[in-house]
Amino acid sequence: MPEAPEPPATARLTVLSGPSGVGKGTVVAEVRRRYPDVWVSVSVTTRGRRAGEVDGVHYHFLTDAEFDRLVAEDGLLEWAEYAGNRYGTPVAPVRERLATGAPALLEIELQGARQVRARAPEAQLVFLAPPSWAELENRLAGRGSEPPAVQQRRLAIAQAELDAAGEFDVVVVNDDVTRAADELVGLLTAPSSGRSVGASE
Numbered sequence: 001m002p003e004a005p006e007p008p009a010t011a012r013l014t015v016l017s018g019p020s021g022v023g024k025g026t027v028v029a030e031v032r033r034r035y036p037d038v039w040v041s042v043s044v045t046t047r048g049r050r051a052g053e054v055d056g057v058h059y060h061f062l063t064d065a066e067f068d069r070l071v072a073e074d075g076l077l078e079w080a081e082y083a084g085n086r087y088g089t090p091v092a093p094v095r096e097r098l099a100t101g102a103p104a105l106l107e108i109e110l111q112g113a114r115q116v117r118a119r120a121p122e123a124q125l126v127f128l129a130p131p132s133w134a135e136l137e138n139r140l141a142g143r144g145s146e147p148p149a150v151q152q153r154r155l156a157i158a159q160a161e162l163d164a165a166g167e168f169d170v171v172v173v174n175d176d177v178t179r180a181a182d183e184l185v186g187l188l189t190a191p192s193s194g195r196s197v198g199a200s201e
């Protein structure tokens, strides 16, 4: 008699959040550089493209109408408005990735992390924290990608985000990029609780 097929291996969904300027993009880029097999979701956004950003690689850059359509189609695992722009995670690629038994990483802000927690309670929530508030201010200003008024807006949000660190499963301090990237990779591949994301939907 043929054996019953093995159920698909369930993989872990990990969310990385943290205040603007803490180094999320830098740490994720380091993870991808050293571990090309790590799969990172490409978000959709209505924000304008920064110099050096590539459509479809860093984000899928959408118009407001295109974003509205994705929301109406229930095409996003989560979405949020942040500093005047909308950002969201296309759900289909995440489901496809996890169905293969391989881990998936989302780099999203706090409201989105909370939505993932509500919709996929088995997801692992990781908070990337700065070594200090002064260092966060330095990094945001040092990046130079936003005018001072936008930096101030992001710092005000950052204060509230730091207050929410206790909601996360793990806090990783981004003191050193290589060390933080190693810690994140270890978390991605740690055994999951065994339930599949969005299985009930």
Ligand SMILES: Nc1nc2c(ncn2[C@@H]2O[C@H](COP(=O)(O)OP(=O)(O)O)[C@@H](O)[C@H]2O)c(=O)[nH]1
Residues within 6 Å of the ligand: 017, 018, 019, 020, 021, 024, 025, 043, 044, 047, 078, 079, 080, 082, 087, 088, 089, 107, 108, 109, 110, 111, 112, 113
């Ligand atoms: N909820 C949600 N947040 C996202 C998504 N993609 C990016 N973000 C977050 O949106 C915020 C602003 O991103 P961005 O404008 O690229 O600025 P930066 O991360 O500070 O360089 C950051 O906290 C990102 O983590 C997404 O798909 N959903």
Ligand SMILES: Nc1ncnc2c1ncn2[C@@H]1O[C@H](COP(=O)(O)OP(=O)(O)O)[C@@H](O)[C@H]1O
Residues within 6 Å of the ligand: 018, 019, 020, 021, 022, 023, 024, 025, 026, 027, 139, 140, 142, 143, 174, 175, 176, 177
């Ligand atoms: N561990 C670190 N030590 C020093 N500077 C860092 C570190 N991680 C990131 N940075 C710098 O901080 C700035 C913000 O990093 P970025 O990855 O853009 O943050 P985020 O994606 O969280 O907004 C960048 O100029 C980056 O080079």
